[in-house]
Amino acid sequence: MNFSSLWRGKAPRLTTTLAVLTLSTLSSALVAAPLNKADIKFIGPIAADMQLKPYQTEHQDAIINTLLPSIQQPATSITVFGEKLKWQNLDKVNALTLGGLQALKFSAHAERFSQGTLTLKGIEKAQLFINGEQQTAKKENYKLALPQGDHQIVIIAEQVANWHDVEIDFSPSTDIDSLTFSSATQHGLSAKQLFDATTVSALSMAPDGKHYLVAKRHYQDSTGNQANVITELKNADKQTIYR
CATH class of the missing domain: 2.20.25 (N-terminal domain of TfIIb)
Structure with a gap:
């Protein structure tokens, strides 16, 4: 038997198999993973009796920007429109629907410059801020490019049909892009925050x-x-x- 001929015949198929396995491994490593709801802070309803949501008015940006500083504060509760509201973990929310607005808050820690995509599921109308800067969405997807350090992410939700269906996924751009998410309220300041202070x-x-x-x-x-x-x-x- 000619072993070299046998090997030459199987080599292309073996190479193809290895390539498929490699691509499969890389693909599985980069699949979007949902954030643990216990790592996300929730507060609401804010102004539960409002007749129109901000996105239904001409004053959306003004309303959201007025709320944002209070939501960003590392406190266990906030007072909005004379009403005191307490933060809780998202996994403790039992309501299906809520009036007014709701807010989500969590931190992302990057050991190195990292990129990826954050996807909001179950939230129909929302605005997302990273370190106080509003981000632009493309079909409920937000592109992230975070330098080393801690970053605060705030989501102000205006329209949610069912809070049980809400999920936030993160998909890294490459296998070396990694972010650690938590509900930590104390974190380092970004370079922009230090410059603007x-x-x-x-x-x-x-x-x-x-x-x-x-x-x-x-x-x-x-x-x-x-x-x-x-x-x-x-x-x-x-x-x-x-x-």
């Missing part, structure tokens, strides 16, 4: 020592790299006399 740029004390001028500066998306400066006259009790 309010800082004291000047301080001047009056001769009598009873008043002082303080100049503070910060940055925001609408003004780009142009600093916003606010100068205030304060007394010894830190009360603002003039701005």
